[in-house]
Amino acid sequence: MNTPTVSRRNFLKASSLTGLALSLGIYIPTNAEEAEIINAAEADSFGVEMNAWIHIEPSGKVTIFSHRAEMGQGVYQAIPQMVAEELEVDLDKVNIVFAKGDNKKYGNQVTGGSSTVRGSYKNLLTLGATARQLLIQAAATKWNVPSSDCYAEAGQVIHRPTAKRLHYGELVADAMKLETPKNVTLKKRSDYKLVGKPLLRQDTKLKTNGTATFGLDKEIPGMLYATVERNPRLRGKVKNFDDSATRKIPGVKHVFKTKMLVFNTYREGVAVVATSTWAALQGKKALKVEWDDSGFEHLSTDEIFKRQQQALQTQEGLSFKQQGDASAVISQATKKLDVVYETPYQYHACMEPLNCIAHYQDDKLEIWGPIQAPEWVQDAISKEMGLDREKVIVHMTFLGGGFGRKAFMDYPHEAAVISKEIKAPVQVVWTREDDATQGPYRPGISYRCEGVVENGKINAFKLRMAGQNNDHWRGGPKDKANRSTSEGFLKPYADGIKNLSIADVPFETPIPTMWWRSVYASTNGFAYESFMDELAHEAGKDPMTFRREHLPDERLHRQLDKLADVSGWKTRKPGEGYGMAITECFASTVGHVVKVSKGQDGKLKIDHVWAVMDCGWYVNPDTIKAQVEGSIVMALGAATQHQVTFKDGVPVDKNFYSYQLPRINDIPPIDVYVMDNDEPAGGVGEPGLPAFAPALANAIFDLTGKRIRKLPFNLATV
Amino acid sequence: MALQRINAMAIIKLTINGNEQSIDVDPQMPLLWAIRDVVGLKGTKYGCGVAQCGACTLHLNGEAVRSCVTKVSRAAGQKVVTIEGLSQNNDHPLQQAWQQIDVPQCGYCHSGQIMSAAVLLRENPNPTDADIDVAMAGNICRCGTYPRIRKAIHLAAGAEQKVGKNE
Numbered sequence A: 001m002n003t004p005t006v007s008r009r010n011f012l013k014a015s016s017l018t019g020l021a022l023s024l025g026i027y028i029p030t031n032a033e034e035a036e037i038i039n040a041a042e043a044d045s046f047g048v049e050m051n052a053w054i055h056i057e058p059s060g061k062v063t064i065f066s067h068r069a070e071m072g073q074g075v076y077q078a079i080p081q082m083v084a085e086e087l088e089v090d091l092d093k094v095n096i097v098f099a100k101g102d103n104k105k106y107g108n109q110v111t112g113g114s115s116t117v118r119g120s121y122k123n124l125l126t127l128g129a130t131a132r133q134l135l136i137q138a139a140a141t142k143w144n145v146p147s148s149d150c151y152a153e154a155g156q157v158i159h160r161p162t163a164k165r166l167h168y169g170e171l172v173a174d175a176m177k178l179e180t181p182k183n184v185t186l187k188k189r190s191d192y193k194l195v196g197k198p199l200l201r202q203d204t205k206l207k208t209n210g211t212a213t214f215g216l217d218k219e220i221p222g223m224l225y226a227t228v229e230r231n232p233r234l235r236g237k238v239k240n241f242d243d244s245a246t247r248k249i250p251g252v253k254h255v256f257k258t259k260m261l262v263f264n265t266y267r268e269g270v271a272v273v274a275t276s277t278w279a280a281l282q283g284k285k286a287l288k289v290e291w292d293d294s295g296f297e298h299l300s301t302d303e304i305f306k307r308q309q310q311a312l313q314t315q316e317g318l319s320f321k322q323q324g325d326a327s328a329v330i331s332q333a334t335k336k337l338d339v340v341y342e343t344p345y346q347y348h349a350c351m352e353p354l355n356c357i358a359h360y361q362d363d364k365l366e367i368w369g370p371i372q373a374p375e376w377v378q379d380a381i382s383k384e385m386g387l388d389r390e391k392v393i394v395h396m397t398f399l400g401g402g403f404g405r406k407a408f409m410d411y412p413h414e415a416a417v418i419s420k421e422i423k424a425p426v427q428v429v430w431t432r433e434d435d436a437t438q439g440p441y442r443p444g445i446s447y448r449c450e451g452v453v454e455n456g457k458i459n460a461f462k463l464r465m466a467g468q469n470n471d472h473w474r475g476g477p478k479d480k481a482n483r484s485t486s487e488g489f490l491k492p493y494a495d496g497i498k499n500l501s502i503a504d505v506p507f508e509t510p511i512p513t514m515w516w517r518s519v520y521a522s523t524n525g526f527a528y529e530s531f532m533d534e535l536a537h538e539a540g541k542d543p544m545t546f547r548r549e550h551l552p553d554e555r556l557h558r559q560l561d562k563l564a565d566v567s568g569w570k571t572r573k574p575g576e577g578y579g580m581a582i583t584e585c586f587a588s589t590v591g592h593v594v595k596v597s598k599g600q601d602g603k604l605k606i607d608h609v610w611a612v613m614d615c616g617w618y619v620n621p622d623t624i625k626a627q628v629e630g631s632i633v634m635a636l637g638a639a640t641q642h643q644v645t646f647k648d649g650v651p652v653d654k655n656f657y658s659y660q661l662p663r664i665n666d667i668p669p670i671d672v673y674v675m676d677n678d679e680p681a682g683g684v685g686e687p688g689l690p691a692f693a694p695a696l697a698n699a700i701f702d703l704t705g706k707r708i709r710k711l712p713f714n715l716a717t718v
Numbered sequence B: 001m002a003l004q005r006i007n008a009m010a011i012i013k014l015t016i017n018g019n020e021q022s023i024d025v026d027p028q029m030p031l032l033w034a035i036r037d038v039v040g041l042k043g044t045k046y047g048c049g050v051a052q053c054g055a056c057t058l059h060l061n062g063e064a065v066r067s068c069v070t071k072v073s074r075a076a077g078q079k080v081v082t083i084e085g086l087s088q089n090n091d092h093p094l095q096q097a098w099q100q101i102d103v104p105q106c107g108y109c110h111s112g113q114i115m116s117a118a119v120l121l122r123e124n125p126n127p128t129d130a131d132i133d134v135a136m137a138g139n140i141c142r143c144g145t146y147p148r149i150r151k152a153i154h155l156a157a158g159a160e161q162k163v164g165k166n167e
């Protein structure tokens, strides 16, 4: 892209568009060139839309737009923390607003894959630095001094020799007229005041007095409330329904058959629209619906895993990674390990059940809700409803949890369909039962792991997974192995094993599946890192030493050393109940050590969990610790308490009385440590999860000699 | 289902966060939905509707109740305090402790967590870990903020001892 020439005419035009404000954003060319920082005028002269991430007004008010969904992981804090660092403003003086869903302006807004910081930190830092440099330049020109004599601090530019100072607001009008510098110097890490510091989150206060607006809390004028009775078999159609009792309930206004888009299928249901949530809930209860469940299999959990495990005994699958000849070594070996691991279907169970407001009017659709992926909502719904993409406006609220579930378009689409039908704004409320029984779920997976150890090292490692491929639901190729077949498995392991084979044995069911926090690493990690432990014992080696010897990587060695240090690994006695595991996903590596013991009642209990996260360059260490703590709690539940089971195609557990989540009395002491280095930034929200289950199972083996190969298991009865 | 009873609307008087209010509702409506949809206070959350998660916890005459399973008629003539009314300025010792430790992640469960903890502290100004386990086991946090909830309750307990009772 050429250096833009900004004409006077364009300035005026841009100023009239944005008001008098220094407004800077990032422009990401579609031809994947480097992103550029541009101002409003330049954007105008290119005819491109930019993502207006910073606004500085003459009053000195600074507004920073947060373009990603806040679901607990702390982006609401992380984005401004990065921008404010380079801009040199106090974080508490900055006004933070959620940007509307608009990927022309903000680029990819899908909050998933732990990607917010690692995907955009360099651009965001550069953005802040560019604004700072413009303001310094404006002041230097005004004072007629070299800009090198000026510096910025706390929202002011200061002339070092004379201590003269001007507020940013006083410089806005001049700074707006300057050409945006193309090469700015970023601050050194050692000079950071905000980044890397455990600053308190800006959204906490809103969450201690009930003022944070989640999707379910949003209200728009004239809004009605809807519930939907959906097909309990996650597919299929409404044959007929009897709404006579429903219509007698005061407040119920409409009852009709509706549908929502679930990937490439529609799920039918009956909508009840009423003047209050309660009336809509009562109306739903009073419905009698007959379903048409023909045309697909009604599977039960036992059958699913039986089929997976049969396939693993008879099929080689689609090769994902291959080096040497693992199969040959294994077939000739006199001693080998050949075991099967099993991980269940899981439900996201966000504390805030799904909900969405839609207002369809005159070929325009507005949506408000807890939404992880506004642009996908725009894409899918505009296509489905035959609207221009620009006519679908998506507003993000706070999310009461997301974990992957709220990156999905079914519930906004359903709300849009209902609003269109009734010609009024409507909030569709999912009950907990709807939320728990409607999927999509994390797929349940079986793994067959075979290995041969020779002279204390792995000579052959052969792994096959059989489980549903989430990509297939979105049209991914069926003749290729799941792209996440080795997700979670440390890459350097693979480099160090002579004969290695990793393959995906195709497996399908009619049950819709989707990402769940840390995606395939959450299940792969259990199989791979438990098996690594089995191999270590087979080799007669300490599990930490064994891993170290198979990981030719200094950065990982430093992390393992830290893990050994903080957990007292080296001074433990074998058989004392220590286990470890280490996995990588979303460009971050996390190792856990778990210590277990038997209480006086003979029941197993977790005494302590130590975690060491290496996510490279980071923004807020306290947020990282919080995310790892939360990941461990979520992993604990998935390892020892809950799973989605199916009977004749219907999910069995409907609410928390049987789908038991961890509670405060289940939680062991957890210590989290973060490695300090300047490596590229990795993800934070998910990588803390996968290594917990194998570390726990490995600890149980250390204590009891019992190898756990199936999740979830009951701690009390091990 | 007794549809006749659902049909009957009624004027119910109750005091919410110190304000007397009359609302015209189905007396069978759970207090949760009356507070959220009719009164318009959205701080009290829906999580499960069956007294399993604690997201809907509020105070009825000073007791922590699950408003999702409490009929609004039960609150007639009674005092209801929701998270919005726990303190004037978001400065109940628990709210302060929550802020100091940055307890919330998504934050959805924390209205309920704080309301449960407030009753615990009033009845037991210096709870042990075991006391916290008992009092807080009814409140689920899917984001797993439990270690920080525990820490914050201890912190608030320390603060309360110094400044005395606050609510």
Ligand code: FES
Pocket (backbone or CB within 6 Å): B045, B046, B047, B048, B049, B050, B051, B052, B053, B054, B055, B056, B057, B066, B067, B068, B069
């Ligand atoms: S919503 Fe009342 S306890 Fe869950």
Ligand code: FES
Pocket (backbone or CB within 6 Å): A072, A351, A400, A401, B104, B105, B106, B107, B108, B109, B110, B140, B141, B142, B143, B144, B145
């Ligand atoms: S902070 Fe998300 S459920 Fe508790």
